[in-house]
Structures are given as C-alpha cells and as structure tokens.
Amino acid sequence: MNCPCFSGLPYANCCEPYHIHVQNAPTPLALMRSRYSAFATHNADYLMRTTLPAKRKFHDKLDLLDWAQQNTWTNLEIVEAVDNIVEFKAYYTDVSGKPQIQQERSRFQKLSDKWFYVDGI
Numbered sequence: 001m002n003c004p005c006f007s008g009l010p011y012a013n014c015c016e017p018y019h020i021h022v023q024n025a026p027t028p029l030a031l032m033r034s035r036y037s038a039f040a041t042h043n044a045d046y047l048m049r050t051t052l053p054a055k056r057k058f059h060d061k062l063d064l065l066d067w068a069q070q071n072t073w074t075n076l077e078i079v080e081a082v083d084n085i086v087e088f089k090a091y092y093t094d095v096s097g098k099p100q101i102q103q104e105r106s107r108f109q110k111l112s113d114k115w116f117y118v119d120g121i
C-alpha cells in the first residue's frame with residue numbers, strides 16, 4: 001500500500017519502519033510525515049511516543065485517537081522544512097463530511113539522538 005503520508009512511496013519504505021519501532025525518524029520532516037500517517041492509521045501510541053516527554057501531559061491519548069478516527073486524512077502538503085521547524089498543510093474531511101485544511105508550523109527537538117514533536121502554531 002502507498003504510505004498514508006502521501007509521499008507516493010510504499011508504506012514499508014516510508015513511515016512504517018518508524019511506526020513499528022524498527023527505526024527512528026531521522027529528520028523533523030520525516031517525523032512530521034510519520035505523525036500525519038499515524039493520524040491516518042489511528043496510531044495514537046506513536047503520536048504520544050513522538051511527543052516531547054515534557055509536553056505529553058498536554059495531550060491525551062484517547063482524544064488523539066478520537067480525533068484521528070473522526071476524520072478522513074486526505075492529503076499532506078509540506079510548505080517549508082527548515083532546521084527544527086516544519087510548516088505543513090494537513091488535509092482531511094471532518095466528521096460532518098466537510099473538507100478541512102489545518103496549517104501549522106510544528107517545532108521539533110532532538111533528545112539523545114531522537115527527534116520529538118514539541119508544539120505547533
């Protein structure tokens with residue numbers, strides 16, 4: 001199957017190795033893409049695991065799972081990826097069937113050789 005992050009690559013050669021713990025995402029961009037595909041595959045564990053430990057208390061796994069399941073994840077567009085910042089547009093169809101676009105600049109941080117999601121504006 002094609003990767004749910006819409007890279008055009010097979011899932012097995014894109015985000016799957018990160019989702020199944022075989023590898024850590026090597027860059028903020030790779031981590032961002034794998035977090036989008038984690039939403040698409042309802043993988044709330046991965047979303048929590050890749051959030052900076054100090055920030056996890058601001059997220060709830062069941063809320064993330066709910067949000068992931070309610071929406072249909074239709075496309076991902078990267079606007080810019082510079083240093084530890086990735087700006088993207090996440091396309092999805094919400095629970096009422098309305099197309100939505102979430103644009104965000106996400107911040108990432110490296111901790112003992114692993115990238116984590118910090119927050120987004």
Ligand SMILES: [Zn+2]
Nearest residue numbers: 003005014015
């Ligand atoms: Zn992917």
